[in-house]
Amino acid sequence: MPERKPRKDAARNREAVLAAADALFARGGSPDDVTMADVAAAAGVGKGTLFRAFGDRPGLLRALYEARLEPLREAVESGPPPLGPGTPPEQRVPALLDAVLCFKLDNRRLALALEESGTGSPYQAEHYRHWHGLLRAVLEQIPGLSDSAFTAHALLAATRADLVEHLAGPEGLPRERLRAQLADFTARVLASGTRKGPPSAEG
Amino acid sequence: MPERKPRKDAARNREAVLAAADALFARGGSPDDVTMADVAAAAGVGKGTLFRAFGDRPGLLRALYEARLEPLREAVESGPPPLGPGTPPEQRVPALLDAVLCFKLDNRRLALALEESGTGSPYQAEHYRHWHGLLRAVLEQIPGLSDSAFTAHALLAATRADLVEHLAGPEGLPRERLRAQLADFTARVLASGTRKGPPSAEG
DNA sequence: TTACAAAGCGGACCATGGGTCCGTATCGTC
DNA sequence: GACGATACGGACCCATGGTCCGCTTTGTAA
Numbered sequence: 001m002p003e004r005k006p007r008k009d010a011a012r013n014r015e016a017v018l019a020a021a022d023a024l025f026a027r028g029g030s031p032d033d034v035t036m037a038d039v040a041a042a043a044g045v046g047k048g049t050l051f052r053a054f055g056d057r058p059g060l061l062r063a064l065y066e067a068r069l070e071p072l073r074e075a076v077e078s079g080p081p082p083l084g085p086g087t088p089p090e091q092r093v094p095a096l097l098d099a100v101l102c103f104k105l106d107n108r109r110l111a112l113a114l115e116e117s118g119t120g121s122p123y124q125a126e127h128y129r130h131w132h133g134l135l136r137a138v139l140e141q142i143p144g145l146s147d148s149a150f151t152a153h154a155l156l157a158a159t160r161a162d163l164v165e166h167l168a169g170p171e172g173l174p175r176e177r178l179r180a181q182l183a184d185f186t187a188r189v190l191a192s193g194t195r196k197g198p199p200s201a202e203g
Numbered sequence: 204m205p206e207r208k209p210r211k212d213a214a215r216n217r218e219a220v221l222a223a224a225d226a227l228f229a230r231g232g233s234p235d236d237v238t239m240a241d242v243a244a245a246a247g248v249g250k251g252t253l254f255r256a257f258g259d260r261p262g263l264l265r266a267l268y269e270a271r272l273e274p275l276r277e278a279v280e281s282g283p284p285p286l287g288p289g290t291p292p293e294q295r296v297p298a299l300l301d302a303v304l305c306f307k308l309d310n311r312r313l314a315l316a317l318e319e320s321g322t323g324s325p326y327q328a329e330h331y332r333h334w335h336g337l338l339r340a341v342l343e344q345i346p347g348l349s350d351s352a353f354t355a356h357a358l359l360a361a362t363r364a365d366l367v368e369h370l371a372g373p374e375g376l377p378r379e380r381l382r383a384q385l386a387d388f389t390a391r392v393l394a395s396g397t398r399k400g401p402p403s404a405e406g
Numbered sequence: 407t408t409a410c411a412a413a414g415c416g417g418a419c420c421a422t423g424g425g426t427c428c429g430t431a432t433c434g435t436c
Numbered sequence: 437g438a439c440g441a442t443a444c445g446g447a448c449c450c451a452t453g454g455t456c457c458g459c460t461t462t463g464t465a466a
Contacts, residue, residue: 007433007442030323035423046445051425116319120233123369150384153370157360166326167356181353185392192391210413210462238452249416254454 014053016043021064022110031113036060061114062125068107069127072099076134089141094186096135097155101182104164105175111161122160132156142190155189158182217256220246224267225313234316239263264317265328271310272330275302279337292344297389299338300358304385307367308378314364325363335359345393358392361385 006014020043024034036057040050054060072083081087082095104111115122122128132152139148157163159182167173173181209217223246227237239260243253257263275286284290285298307314318325325331335355342351360366362385370376376384 009432010443013444032423036425037423040445047424048426048428048445049443050445052443057424121365121369123365147384147387150370150381151388153366154357154361154385154388157363157366158357160360160363162324162326163356163360166324167353178353181350182357184350185354185357188392188395189388192395212461213414216415239454240452243416250453251416251455251457252414255414260453 010053013043013045013049017045017050017053017060018064018067019043021060025064025109025113028109031109032117034113057117058114058119061110061117062127064110065107065114065127068110069103072103073130075099089138090190092138093135093142093155093190094183096131096138097159097182097186098179100131100156100159101164101179102175104159104161105168105178108161108165108169112165115161128156145190151189155186158185213256216246216248216252220248220253220256220263221267221270222246224263228267228312228316231312234312235320237316260320261317261322264313264320265330267313268310268317269330271313272306275306276333278302292341293393295341296338296345296358296393297386299334299341300362300385300389301382303334303359303362304367304382305378307362307364308371308381311364311368311372315368318364331359348393354392358389361388 017039021034021039024039024042025031036050037047039060040047043050050060054063075083076096076099078084082091083099087095114125132149135156136148136152139145139151145151164178168175168178220242224237224242227242227245228234239253240250242263243250246253253263257266278286279299279302281287285294286302290298317328335352338359339351339355342348342354348354367381371378371381
């Protein structure tokens with residue numbers, strides 16, 4: 001089932017919808033002020049088209065999110081340090097968390113929309129499992145840390161979209177300050193496992 | 204405005220609604236399978252009554268939650284150690300987090316319903332601010348910890364209802380194991396501060 | 407006990423937004 | 437150019453939160 005390619009009008013419409021949705025979510029305001037009808041109208045297509053292309057609202061959000069996430073995913077899977085695979089765990093963990101945080105800062109409304117409008121728990125989502133699995137694996141390589149799975153959950157929880165939104169905007173902490181605080185927190189969690197010298201808290 | 208007391212049928216109905224909602228949410232299944240109409244029907248009252256008493260859905264959830272939370276709040280505000288005020292911060296922080304975790308374990312569906320069906324972000328909720336403020340104040344008394352506010356957020360994030368639900372059930376980690384993991388994580392966060400000066404890159 | 411206003415009741419009703427359906431238009435192939 | 441497959445689009449459906457208002461209950465005061 002090598003999924004035969006879509007017709008070209010279908011492809012065009014798909015792109016139009018993604019672009020429109022992107023623009024709408026970018027505009028400030030609560031994510032669920034953006035209705036599916038709004039998106040369809042902004043894209044210049046009918047609701048039927050929208051739903052056929054993405055299945056349902058979470059599907060659209062997911063598609064958007066994945067698209068935005070792609071570069072980061074690539075950087076993590078096959079990029080240079082400190083994100084890429086060739087990085088010592090002690091540096092890679094904070095780098096990963098910082099990257100996630102920055103991503104959520106850069107895509108606040110979208111991340112928010114996805115987490116709150118998701119099909120049930122965000123923890124079911126494929127992309128969460130991906131990040132959690134990765135982080136867990138890296139944590140596992142750091143000696144002196146037990147419960148990598150839980151630690152990964154707990155660290156990722158500190159980057160949840162609604163928390164980030166609460167802290168960062170509007171009129172909240174500046175970006176760099178938030179990054180520093182997360183880095184500090186991460187360092188504390190990692191430091192306690194390793195007995196020896198300071199892990200050079202800088203990423 | 205010394206809010207004159209409600210009529211007794213109103214009081215009775217309010218209780219009936221709370222009891223019914225409690226029972227309905229306790230029954231397994233997704234929290235939003237429980238509609239307001241369901242609650243009204245189960246309580247044997249009309250929808251109008253329900254909405255007059257609680258304003259809206261989040262209002263009902265909040266009322267239920269607060270009621271359940273009351274004993275814990277009391278234990279924290281004026282109970283004996285390790286929850287009460289007379290406890291050294293190093294012991295009180297883990298005790299508080301453990302209490303929150305246990306509470307969410309004991310009231311999973313309800314906590315879930317509240318967090319996901321809340322009016323926007325859970326971080327706006329009065330009860331969150333309460334816990335955060337308290338935890339932050341206690342953390343502040345521990346030397347060597349910077350960014351108490353962020354630390355409090357991050358620690359509380361590890362007890363979020365959907366994460367707890369994801370980990371604990373169904374067929375998940377047993378209660379004691381989860382508690383142990385959270386305790387361990389908390390200890391790691393606290394331990395790292397007491398060793399030396401602040402390693403942070405930003406103050 | 408009766409009278410009567412204020413408080414409360416309840417369920418028909420409304421608005422909104424996600425999701426479906428199907429007659430019509432477009433595509434792409436022969 | 438013709439014809440089947442694919443896609444379009446917006447009218448339509450329906451669940452659910454929330455409102456409205458004529459009727460009932462309660463509490464009080466004569």
